[in-house]
Amino acid sequence: xxxxxxxxxxxxxxxxxxxxxxxxxxxxxxxxxxxxxxxxxxxxxxxxxxxxxxxxxxxxxxxxxxxxxxxxxxxxxxxxxxxxxxxxxxxxxxxxxxxxxxxxxxxxxxxxxxxxxxxxxxxxxxxxxxxxxxxxxxxxxxxxxxxxxxxxxxxxxxxxxxxxxxxxxxxxxxxxxxxxxxxxxxxxxxxxxxxxxxxxxxxxxxxxxxxxxxxxxxxxxxxxxxxxxxxxxxxxxxxxxxxxxxxxxxxxxxxxxxxxxxxxxxxxxxxxxxxxxxxxxxxxxxxxxxxxxxxxx
Amino acid sequence: xxxxxxxxxxxxxxxxxxxxxxxxxxxxxxxxxxxxxxxxxxxxxxxxxxxxxxxxxxxxxxxxxxxxxxxxxxxxxxxxxxxxxxxxxxxxxxxxxxxxxxxxxxxxxxxxxxxxxxxxxxxxxxxxxxxxxxxxxxxxxxxxxxxxxxxxxxxxxxxxxxxxxxxxxxxxxxxxxxxxxxxxxxxxxxxxxxxxxxxxxxxxxxxxxxxxxxxxxxxxxxxxxxxxxxxxxxxxxxxxxxxxxxxxxxxxxxxxxxxxxxxxxxxxxxxxxxxxxxxxxxx
Numbered sequence: 001x002x003x004x005x006x007x008x009x010x011x012x013x014x015x016x017x018x019x020x021x022x023x024x025x026x027x028x029x030x031x032x033x034x035x036x037x038x039x040x041x042x043x044x045x046x047x048x049x050x051x052x053x054x055x056x057x058x059x060x061x062x063x064x065x066x067x068x069x070x071x072x073x074x075x076x077x078x079x080x081x082x083x084x085x086x087x088x089x090x091x092x093x094x095x096x097x098x099x100x101x102x103x104x105x106x107x108x109x110x111x112x113x114x115x116x117x118x119x120x121x122x123x124x125x126x127x128x129x130x131x132x133x134x135x136x137x138x139x140x141x142x143x144x145x146x147x148x149x150x151x152x153x154x155x156x157x158x159x160x161x162x163x164x165x166x167x168x169x170x171x172x173x174x175x176x177x178x179x180x181x182x183x184x185x186x187x188x189x190x191x192x193x194x195x196x197x198x199x200x201x202x203x204x205x206x207x208x209x210x211x212x213x214x215x216x217x218x219x220x221x222x223x224x225x226x227x228x229x230x231x232x233x234x235x236x237x238x239x240x241x242x243x244x245x246x247x248x249x250x251x252x253x254x255x256x257x258x259x260x261x262x263x264x265x266x267x268x269x270x271x272x273x274x275x276x277x278x279x280x281x282x283x284x285x286x287x288x289x290x291x292x293x294x295x296x297x
Numbered sequence: 298x299x300x301x302x303x304x305x306x307x308x309x310x311x312x313x314x315x316x317x318x319x320x321x322x323x324x325x326x327x328x329x330x331x332x333x334x335x336x337x338x339x340x341x342x343x344x345x346x347x348x349x350x351x352x353x354x355x356x357x358x359x360x361x362x363x364x365x366x367x368x369x370x371x372x373x374x375x376x377x378x379x380x381x382x383x384x385x386x387x388x389x390x391x392x393x394x395x396x397x398x399x400x401x402x403x404x405x406x407x408x409x410x411x412x413x414x415x416x417x418x419x420x421x422x423x424x425x426x427x428x429x430x431x432x433x434x435x436x437x438x439x440x441x442x443x444x445x446x447x448x449x450x451x452x453x454x455x456x457x458x459x460x461x462x463x464x465x466x467x468x469x470x471x472x473x474x475x476x477x478x479x480x481x482x483x484x485x486x487x488x489x490x491x492x493x494x495x496x497x498x499x500x501x502x503x504x505x506x507x508x509x510x511x512x513x514x515x516x517x518x519x520x521x522x523x524x525x526x527x528x529x530x531x532x533x534x535x536x537x538x539x540x541x542x543x544x545x546x547x548x549x550x551x552x553x554x555x556x557x558x559x560x561x562x563x564x565x566x567x568x569x570x571x572x573x574x575x576x577x578x579x580x
Contacts, residue, residue, distance in 0.1 A: 011404075013484070014403050014404060014405065014484065015403075015404070015405040015406065016405075017399070017403060017484040017485070018399045018403035018404070018405030018408065019399075019405060021395040021396060021398055021399035021403070021484075021488070022395070022396040022399035022400060022408075022411065024392055024395070024396075025392045025393060025395065025396035025452075025455055025459060026396070026411055026414075026415070028392070028448070028451065028452040028455070029415060029418070029452050029455055029456065030414075031433070031452070032430060032433070032448060032449045032451075032452040032453065033418050033421075033426060033452050033453055033455070033456070034414065034417065034418060035429070035433075036425075036426040036429035036430040036433060037417075037418070037421045037425050037426050037429075039429035039432070039433075040425050040426065040428060040429050043428065043429060043432075050432075050435070095319065096319070096320065096323060099316045099319060099320045100320065102316065104316060104317060104320060105317075106320075106321075109324075110320055110321070110324050111571070112567050113324045113327055113328060114323070114324065114327065115570060115571065115574065116327060116331075116560075116563060117327055118574075119509050119559050119560075119562075119563050119570060120513070120556055120559060120560070121512065121513040121515075121530070121531055121534075121555055121556060121559070122513065122515065123513075123515050123531045123534050123535055123555075124531075124534060124552040124555045124556050127534060127538060127548055127549075127551075127552050128330050128331070128333075128334045128549070128552055129330065130538075131334070131337070131545050131548065131549060132330050132333070134545070137345050137346065137350065137545060139333055139350055139352075142348075142349060142350050170326070170327070174327070175574055178571060178574045179574055179575075179577075182574070182575055224577075227422060230422075231422055231423065231424050233515075233516050234515045234516065234531075237515070237516075237535075238535060238538075251424075252424055252516075255424060255427075255428075256427075256516070256520075259427075259428050259431070260431075260520060265428055265432065268428050269428050269429070272424050272425045272426075272427070272428060273425065275422065275424055275425070276421065276422060276424075276425045279422060280420075
């Protein structure tokens with residue numbers, strides 16, 4: 001017979017099971033994810049090289065950060081990299097997604113090919129491209145020579161950042177294309193049909209229907225691409241190690257170097273906190289901006 | 298009137314041709330370097346100096362693979378990568394499936410608060426946690442250990458796994474579970490024999506995304522691992538390029554070995570890779 005007592009017990013058992021099932025995840029998450037995030041803020045107020053005891057320095061790390069010339073160079077390089085990478089990638093992906101959305105022949109195969117580089121190891125991809133662009137043995141160099149172009153410098157102080165950005169576009173635009181394609185395919189065909197019957201041109205269809213309806217997806221893709229490219233590491237490490245000179249010394253690479261070469265744990269944490277604040281600010285500004293554009297339409 | 302119609306169809310034709318050219322041209326731009334890499338891995342070293350460079354190998358050889366596996370501890374790199382990746386995938390799946398079930402179905406005190414706590418990390422970029430996590434791993438004595446690589450990797454993205462699976466669970470009708478509960482099945486029993494089988498598609502997608510990111514990971518293993526016998530493939534490849542920077546045939550063989558498992562998984566499970574892209578948009 002079901003009594004209050006058994007019901008209460010069943011409820012208690014449900015509670016215990018809940019803690020047991022979610023517990024391990026929560027403990028690990030707190031220990032290896034949330035606490036380190038909070039610890040970064042605290043560490044940024046200390047000077048610590050792992051060998052001697054940490055020393056509280058207040059905001060000194062932030063002060064030396066903004067006065068270090070190397071820091072502003074890194075910030076500039078990173079910003080340039082992001083701008084070389086994100087807008088072209090989104091435009092290219094939007095064009096490719098729009099083409100695929102017309103269900104051209106080979107749709108499935110093309111979609112599969114586009115997404116492939118995203119799943120491949122950035123280090124391996126960098127190796128492949130380094131070989132392709134090799135000034136003596138590279139196939140791209142050979143093709144350029146066939147076209148009468150000799151002596152292209154892919155990794156000169158001027159071109160290195162562009163090369164890294166191009167490689168990143170090659171690796172990631174498949175992801176962006178797939179994502180935008182999913183968005184385009186979710187637009188009800190009735191909208192497009194109704195507008196075409198009313199005599200809307202392809203141009204108007206794009207600006208008045210597809211683009212506004214794609215806004216949320218575009219916002220998402222832009223924000224994630226921004227956040228991702230501000231933290232580029234693998235490809236830069238493999239291709240240029242930040243060089244030549246400091247031409248490709250992006251933010252994450254500098255952070256890595258400060259922390260694990262110079263053992264400046266506090267300084268590197270200040271860099272991390274600052275990056276977090278900048279990314280938050282950019283995300284909020286972008287959200288506002290897109291909302292403004294949306295309202296204005 | 299007639300000419301306008303004709304220009305219009307002509308324009309349409311041109312745009313169609315352009316579309317095809319662009320779509321297939323881009324596919325070629327992706328496949329060409331990958332194909333050349335795979336073919337170069339089978340060319341003898343001296344063939345790389347031929348001018349004009351060969352595309353198809355004139356002579357096929359396995360020397361490069363022998364070199365990679367014998368002069369470099371590639372077997373160890375492969376094993377280490379396999380150990381780390383398997384651990385991360387299995388642990389992350391099991392843990393997030395358990396937590397997702399608790400958050401979606403069970404009532405316990407503080408449930409919603411804990412879930413919110415979990416969501417915070419979706420906004421924190423990995424660059425923020427890397428230094429303190431290193432300090433923690435060092436404190437635990439896990440430097441140059443598999444655990445030091447794997448454990449933080451399990452939890453750095455777990456919030457997303459829990460969130461995704463919980464969302465998926467909400468789409469599964471309650472009736473089966475209720476029926477099982479009335480029959481007297483325990484909560485664990487329900488989790489194991491009803492929830493997990495029902496979540497199979499979502500689990501497969503999560504497995505794919507976790508597998509790819511663990512297999513390809515570079516920065517975190519680079520920070521934690523210090524001795525060659527513990528290196529994973531990504532570091533091994535980098536290391537090899539540093540040691541033998543002119544041995545492109547060897548480096549391409551190493552790259553092929555590194556990429557192959559992912560490429561095979563990609564062809565076999567393509568649907569789940571596309572699904573993984575879709576899933577990343579749920580954040």
